[in-house]
Amino acid sequence: MSTPNRPSGPNRPDRPRKQIHLAAHFPGVNNTTVWSDPAAGSHIEFSSFAHFARTAERAKFDFIFLAEGLRLREQGGRIYDLDVVGRPDTFTVLAALAAVTERIGLAGTINSTFNEPYEVARQFASLDHLSDGRAAWNVVTSWDAFTGENFRRGGFLAREDRYSRAREFLAAAHTLFDSWTGDEILADRESGAFLRDAGAGAFAHRGRHFDIAGHFDVPRSPQGRPVIFQAGDSEEGREFAASDADAVFSRHGTLTAGREFYADVKGRLARYGRTPDQLLILPAATFVLGDTDAEAVELAHEVRLAQVSGQTAIKFLEHVWNRDLSGYDPDGPLPDIDPEPGENTVALGRASVRMHRDPLTVAKEWRELAAARNLSIRELVIETTGRQTFVGSAATVADAIDSLVQQDAADGFILVPHLTPTGLDVFADTVVPLLQERGAFRTEYTGSTLRDHLGLRTPPPAAAPAAVATPAPATV
Amino acid sequence: MSTPPGAPVPDGPPAGTFHLAVALEGAGAHPAAWREPGSPARELVTPGYWAGLVAEAERGLLDFVTFEDALGPPPSSPTGPDGRTDRVRGRLDAVLTAARVAPLTRHIGLLPTVVATHTEPFHVSKAIATLDYVSGGRAGLLVTVSGRPDEARHFGRRTFPRGPADSPDGLGSALRAELLDEAADHVEVVRRLWDSWEDDAEIRDVASGRFVDRGKLHHIGFEGRHFSVKGPSITPRPPQGQPLVGASARVGAPPRLLAEAVDLVFLAPRDTEEVRTLTDGIRAARSAAGQPEGTGRVFADLVVFLDESATAATARLRRLDALAQEPYAPGTHVFAGTPARLAALLTEWHRRGPDGFRLRPGVLSHDLPAITRGLVPELRRRGALRTARPGGTFRDLLGLARPASRYAARYATTRPGRTTAP
Numbered sequence: 032m033s034t035p036n037r038p039s040g041p042n043r044p045d046r047p048r049k050q051i052h053l054a055a056h057f058p059g060v061n062n063t064t065v066w067s068d069p070a071a072g073s074h075i076e077f078s079s080f081a082h083f084a085r086t087a088e089r090a091k092f093d094f095i096f097l098a099e100g101l102r103l104r105e106q107g108g109r110i111y112d113l114d115v116v117g118r119p120d121t122f123t124v125l126a127a128l129a130a131v132t133e134r135i136g137l138a139g140t141i142n143s144t145f146n147e148p149y150e151v152a153r154q155f156a157s158l159d160h161l162s163d164g165r166a167a168w169n170v171v172t173s174w175d176a177f178t179g180e181n182f183r184r185g186g187f188l189a190r191e192d193r194y195s196r197a198r199e200f201l202a203a204a205h206t207l208f209d210s211w212t213g214d215e216i217l218a219d220r221e222s223g224a225f226l227r228d229a230g231a232g233a234f235a236h237r238g239r240h241f242d243i244a245g246h247f248d249v250p251r252s253p254q255g256r257p258v259i260f261q262a263g264d265s266e267e268g269r270e271f272a273a274s275d276a277d278a279v280f281s282r283h284g285t286l287t288a289g290r291e292f293y294a295d296v297k298g299r300l301a302r303y304g305r306t307p308d309q310l311l312i313l314p315a316a317t318f319v320l321g322d323t324d325a326e327a328v329e330l331a332h333e334v335r336l337a338q339v340s341g342q343t344a345i346k347f348l349e350h351v352w353n354r355d356l357s358g359y360d361p362d363g364p365l366p367d368i369d370p371e372p373g374e375n376t377v378a379l380g381r382a383s384v385r386m387h388r389d390p391l392t393v394a395k396e397w398r399e400l401a402a403a404r405n406l407s408i409r410e411l412v413i414e415t416t417g418r419q420t421f422v423g424s425a426a427t428v429a430d431a432i433d434s435l436v437q438q439d440a441a442d443g444f445i446l447v448p449h450l451t452p453t454g455l456d457v458f459a460d461t462v463v464p465l466l467q468e469r470g471a472f473r474t475e476y477t478g479s480t481l482r483d484h485l486g487l488r489t490p491p492p493a494a495a496p497a498a499v500a501t502p503a504p505a506t507v
Numbered sequence: 508m509s510t511p512p513g514a515p516v517p518d519g520p521p522a523g524t525f526h527l528a529v530a531l532e533g534a535g536a537h538p539a540a541w542r543e544p545g546s547p548a549r550e551l552v553t554p555g556y557w558a559g560l561v562a563e564a565e566r567g568l569l570d571f572v573t574f575e576d577a578l579g580p581p582p583s584s585p586t587g588p589d590g591r592t593d594r595v596r597g598r599l600d601a602v603l604t605a606a607r608v609a610p611l612t613r614h615i616g617l618l619p620t621v622v623a624t625h626t627e628p629f630h631v632s633k634a635i636a637t638l639d640y641v642s643g644g645r646a647g648l649l650v651t652v653s654g655r656p657d658e659a660r661h662f663g664r665r666t667f668p669r670g671p672a673d674s675p676d677g678l679g680s681a682l683r684a685e686l687l688d689e690a691a692d693h694v695e696v697v698r699r700l701w702d703s704w705e706d707d708a709e710i711r712d713v714a715s716g717r718f719v720d721r722g723k724l725h726h727i728g729f730e731g732r733h734f735s736v737k738g739p740s741i742t743p744r745p746p747q748g749q750p751l752v753g754a755s756a757r758v759g760a761p762p763r764l765l766a767e768a769v770d771l772v773f774l775a776p777r778d779t780e781e782v783r784t785l786t787d788g789i790r791a792a793r794s795a796a797g798q799p800e801g802t803g804r805v806f807a808d809l810v811v812f813l814d815e816s817a818t819a820a821t822a823r824l825r826r827l828d829a830l831a832q833e834p835y836a837p838g839t840h841v842f843a844g845t846p847a848r849l850a851a852l853l854t855e856w857h858r859r860g861p862d863g864f865r866l867r868p869g870v871l872s873h874d875l876p877a878i879t880r881g882l883v884p885e886l887r888r889r890g891a892l893r894t895a896r897p898g899g900t901f902r903d904l905l906g907l908a909r910p911a912s913r914y915a916a917r918y919a920t921t922r923p924g925r926t927t928a929p
């Protein structure tokens with residue numbers, strides 16, 4: 032974990048150097064974020080968001096990214112209090128950031144289960160206008176009834192329907208975005224024609240989840256549609272990415288796992304008449320920088336200890352074991368009892384729990400790992416919960432990022448600093464110039480929209496999915 | 508300025524209690540506003556246009572701006588789309604527009620319109636709380652309802668019958684009552700969510716490893732006729748504690764929404780006579796509902812066309828009416844005249860009861876600068892309007908106290924000294 036990730040294998044000399052895409056994830060509600068550091072600032076004050084976005088823009092990043100969770104997490108029937116709790120509304124903070132930045136893309140996570148297409152399409156089209164074409168939407172599908180308790184309809188969606196609703200939601204949103212072609216507004220004072228004809232924005236969508244029609248009231252936005260991200264990891268999630276997304280926010284950033292995921296998802300594109308350059312793979316990655324590799328490794332160890340306290344380790348184990356483990360010693364061995372099977376009733380509102388594989392399998396693997404390496408509970412959690420991490424001097428980290436991208440383990444990375452709001456500063460000041468020197472990362476923005484930064488075309492309205500009514504097959 | 512600041516005209520209202528706001532909508536309130544020379548009709552969905560308007564309002568020391576909105580294109584008839592091509596079409600989400608201009612301004616209150624009928628109070632609560640954060644305590648919201656069948660079709664979850672043709676807002680009385688009742692519940696949920704975090708819930712206690720004191724986070728457990736919401740909010744309590752909620756009075760007796768749920772009421776008097784009766788009516792309804800004196804503010808709406816002579820203003824209005832091919836009848840008083848005459852009218856109306864006025868500029872590009880550069884100096888000369896910013900939050904600006912969280916207050920009275928709750 033704490034050794035620099037330095038993939039072996041040569042870069043391919045037979046093709047031009049791939050350009051790296053870099054983005055920054057605002058640190059938030061997870062145990063990656065070290066709030067106890069004296070340098071840790073507010074996770075809510077706008078000045079934190081402004082600092083973070085301006086740093087990313089100064090470093091010429093493609094975009095900044097906000098996660099979302101629509102209910103405070105609970106564990107064992109009580110609100111989870113060990114990690115950062117609380118975050119602002121995605122759309123509102125992104126619209127405000129549009130005022131204090133000029134080029135950086137503004138990506139927000141918005142759930143397709145607890146929203147309605149007309150309203151979300153209106154918000155994204157508005158954000159795209161208000162940012163002059165910098166909006167992106169990470170379409171997530173969390174469906175649980177626990178989160179549903181905060182909404183009018185409650186937890187109305189079955190788990191197996193989450194992607195069927197998401198796909199139809201996105202198709203409906205695209206119908207709305209495409210209901211204006213961009214040349215409707217004449218605003219001719221003399222003749223009195225504001226619109227070319229009265230049909231601007233007329234739309235109809237009928238499907239299993241939505242039956243809506245009328246007039247969309249936001250004219251075509253600078254990007255036509257926001258850039259679409261996908262972040263689910265299931266079979267259906269990958270298929271959704273291949274059919275509909277412009278970029279995937281993945282968890283697979285190491286060389287082996289990254290190359291496998293990359294090949295898998297890009298391999299699905301042809302089925303949808305798409306080419307590999309139409310979908311970017313961007314794994315999440317943390318980083319710890321030091322003046323030397325040794326110093327960074329030492330610092331990374333401290334960071335991990337701050338991220339995973341003894342209490343946090345027990346709580347993490349409860350996510351998998353699905354039962355109260357508060358009696359266990361975090362510095363002792365793993366519980367000898369098995370996880371409670373069935374729906375997780377202990378840890379509520381966590382994406383990580385929703386994404387867990389079979390708990391019995393996970394517990395078995397963890398026991399084997401702990402036995403083989405003689406790890407305590409806390410050591411095991413530190414070992415298994417770390418995400419893709421770049422640790423080292425700026426040169427080491429620049430090298431690792433570039434190698435992974437050149438070897439098709441990723442098209443770039445979404446970096447998650449562990450400090451708010453200054454965690455990105457050192458990366459911007461030290462690693463970015465090295466990547467620029469190599470010719471692997473831009474020194475100036477060449478376009479003005481997020482699609483320009485990502486090398487994606489602005490879709491013509493004619494590219495609207497023709498048949499939105501038939502839900503795509505769940506598995507192809 | 509010749510008169511010293513703050514010197515009241517005889518019989519005038521005390522300085523500092525006279526509040527002035529403007530309503531921002533498209534090219535202006537008049538349907539033909541976009542056809543005025545100088546109206547940037549092709550820029551109505553650009554950020555620069557909105558930033559410019561709000562900057563102008565702030566330069567004029569206005570208390571706040573409202574952003575009109577709806578979940579469908581504005582029809583010229585209240586019942587549905589009209590097929591016209593000579594009206595402004597295309598509008599941005601009001602909350603996002605307010606957020607976009609918030610970091611560019613420092614003092615002015617920002618009230619976007621929110622349609623309670625089709626939105627989730629959970630989303631609305633965190634959006635306005637966030638607007639309060641990004642503006643440093645200057646957020647509010649203007650809650651509205653929609654019974655339009657065409658807007659309901661945009662959501663596909665409910666259907667509304669077409670209201671009687673002679674109804675001013677296109678709604679039948681039963682549906683109107685139901686929607687207003689639902690909106691009152693919506694506001695109640697939004698407010699409970701703002702309170703669901705006590706102000707000092709974030710403790711960052713390194714010793715115990717706890718980021719928050721969960722005893723200061725509260726499930727709101729709202730159960731209503733139309734929806735139920737569990738809470739707490741995902742967003743901490745906003746700087747103002749409770750951002751200000753406003754609503755417009757339409758027709759009939761003030762419903763629960765206006766009497767109990769909101770802080771700011773916008774009345775639509777058609778003439779000087781109605782100013783007093785409407786203001787007294789709303790004050791009586793609020794007092795009957797148990798609202799303490801001084802917890803709300805009452806505004807009167809006027810549409811204004813301002814020019815150097817009354818003749819020019821009236822001629823402009825007539826010209827716009829001719830372009831729109833119908834006389835302009837917005838259901839509230841329409842003033843066409845000089846800034847001096849409007850200042851006289853407003854000070855007179857102010858004596859009849861309202862705390863202030865929300866002006867709807869007929870043509871924004873023309874009448875907004877006429878307000879900030881013509882009307883405002885006139886009002887100051889009369890001692891009606893303050894001459895400097897008091898600073899602080901939007902609540903401070905309107906002289907409204909910052910309320911304690913209802914949950915904190917409850918714990919404080921029923922469980923003194925208690926720091927954590929089960």
Ligand SMILES: Cc1cc2nc3c(=O)[nH]c(=O)nc-3n(C[C@@H](O)[C@H](O)[C@H](O)COP(=O)(O)O)c2cc1C
Pocket residue numbers: 097098099100140142170171172173261262263264265266267268269280281282315382385386
């Ligand atoms: C890297 C990554 C980031 C995610 N971020 C969020 C998030 O911010 N909010 C959320 O509700 N879900 C988030 N998720 C989970 C959802 O995207 C996902 O839709 C959900 O778990 C169900 O999809 P799945 O079964 O395909 O994984 C994230 C997932 C990944 C892999």
